[in-house]
Each structure stands twice: as C-alpha cells, then as structure tokens.
Amino acid sequence: MKKLALFVIIVLIFGTISPSLSNHAYAQNDPSILLRIAIQADKQIVNQLNGVYGDQIPNNIKILYEKGHVEVELLDESLSNNNIEKAKQDFLLAMNSFMQISRIIS
DSSP, X not given: OXXXXXXXXXXXXXXXXXXXXXXXXXXXXXXXXXXXXXXXXXXXXXXXHHHHHTTOOOHHHHHHHHHHHHHHHHHHHHHHTTOHHHHHHHHHHHHHHHHHHHHHHO
C-alpha cells in the first residue's frame, strides 16, 4: 500500500510538471486542476500517516505535513487571486513536502 501511494504521488507530480508525460497546455487552460491534485495528495498523505503512525506521528513528519498543507491553502488563495505563477510555485512546494513524507514512510 505504501509503494502504491508513493507511486501515485510521483505519477501526479511528474504528470503535471513534465511536458513529455502530459498535456502541459491543459494545466495552463485550467489551473484549478493543480488545486484538485494537491487536495487529493493532501488527503492521501493524511491516510498514509494515519495508517502507519496513528496518533503517534513523528515531529519531523508533522512539520513537513503542515508545510505542505499550508502550501495547498496558499495555492487555493493564489488561484482565487488569479496569480497563476504563484499557484504553480505553491503547488510544487506542496508536492515536494508530500513526496518527502512518502519517502520517509517508505
């Protein structure tokens, strides 16, 4: 299950930022897809953390999760303000935090 979750997150990340793996223009035409992906990744990380650690999540992982979760919230704000460049940056920072957590769990 851990490997599957890690695989899904990696596919989501590379699928959204790699022009050779996905249609890059789609994200430009509909930047809200970044928010949907980030929210799904956030939920997946929460499920992973609950499955692995329950209520005993290590502090370093809590800090990484909070950092990623805040970036997801900032992504929502950036999209609301129609600041696409900031939204892309927020998305990548959130995905980076979530990917680090997946690596630690694995």
